[in-house]
Amino acid sequence: MTDTIAVPLTDVRVAKLRVAYGARHVLVAGGAGVTPLLSLAYELHRRGAEFELHDFARAREQAAFAGLLEREFGDRVRLRFGGPRAEQPTTVKEVAAELAPDAQVYTCGPEGFMAQVCAVFAPVVGEARVHVEHFVAAEVDTSFDRPFTVELDTGEVFEVPADKSILAVLGENGIEVFKSCEEGICGSCVSGVLEGVPEHRDSCLSAADKAAGDKMALCVSRARTARLKIELY
Known part of the structure; x- marks a missing residue:
């Protein structure tokens, strides 16, 4: 069976083209959000960059590409299964505490999850170094639009x-x-x-x-x- 990866052209893919050698790259995925980050992991690996990928999911069977991640990237992958949602902020903070200010952070997942990741990492590395991947556009009320x-x-x-x-x-x-x-x-x-x-x-x-x-x-x-x-x- 071949894993198919569809990756939209978004901030994460644009950011990956500006990979900074010597910097540490932290990929934080929630649920299906691992899909575009897998593409980025391959790119970082190809360039010989230092990176780690943290994949949050309820259970291994619900974690897309878990086996593939382990085979391809070994100990660079941290699979985080089964933890209560209430404990996610603590886990994310533990990861952020180990980062240097020049680290680059990439995240994809549910909107609430990404907001949580941004809130934790932005004070550590700066907002410009936290890159997000959105699956859908934000809803906007257009009823009051004017020419x-x-x-x-x-x-x-x-x-x-x-x-x-x-x-x-x-x-x-x-x-x-x-x-x-x-x-x-x-x-x-x-x-x-x-x-x-x-x-x-x-x-x-x-x-x-x-x-x-x-x-x-x-x-x-x-x-x-x-x-x-x-x-x-």
């Missing part, structure tokens, strides 16, 4: 109606933007914001990026101001 104007740094101006995204409007006008998921998860269409205030609705930018307001995901995010001026990357 706005978007201007490109080339001078072209377009009206974005309430029921369309910037990405869609640009595409309709023959302007190609690199894209993939079109759900605000992968980060492919992230572009620079030169003027105006974006309304972030994505799951790919960090809280720091969103606070800075100098970039946005064109597929889902909109404008808080009547006009935005953007720069396509």
Whole structure:
């Protein structure tokens, strides 16, 4: 039997292309979240990077790729089965306590699990070094969406109606933007914001990026101001 691994192009895959030699990489998976992290583990192994993978599951039979992980990566894998959910924060904190500030952390799993991992590791290594993989886009109330104007740094101006995204409007006008998921998860269409205030609705930018307001995901995010001026990357 061959294990099939389907990995979306998201923050974890983008982050893996920036593997820092000498840094320690910690992969923290919850349930089916081990799937994309398995791909990352292979990449880290190929590059000779130092890493460990912590896989949380209720039981071994519910842990996807448990046997494969052990065969491929040996003692780099920590399989954590059967522990009560209430004990997970303690276990995660124990892992975080061993990390140096330059470590990179990657997590995937249920939203609550990933939020827990981020809350524990971000104070240790910094938010920018904690990378998350989202399975689905966050739900957003679009009932109050309003039209706005978007201007490109080339001078072209377009009206974005309430029921369309910037990405869609640009595409309709023959302007190609690199894209993939079109759900605000992968980060492919992230572009620079030169003027105006974006309304972030994505799951790919960090809280720091969103606070800075100098970039946005064109597929889902909109404008808080009547006009935005953007720069396509």
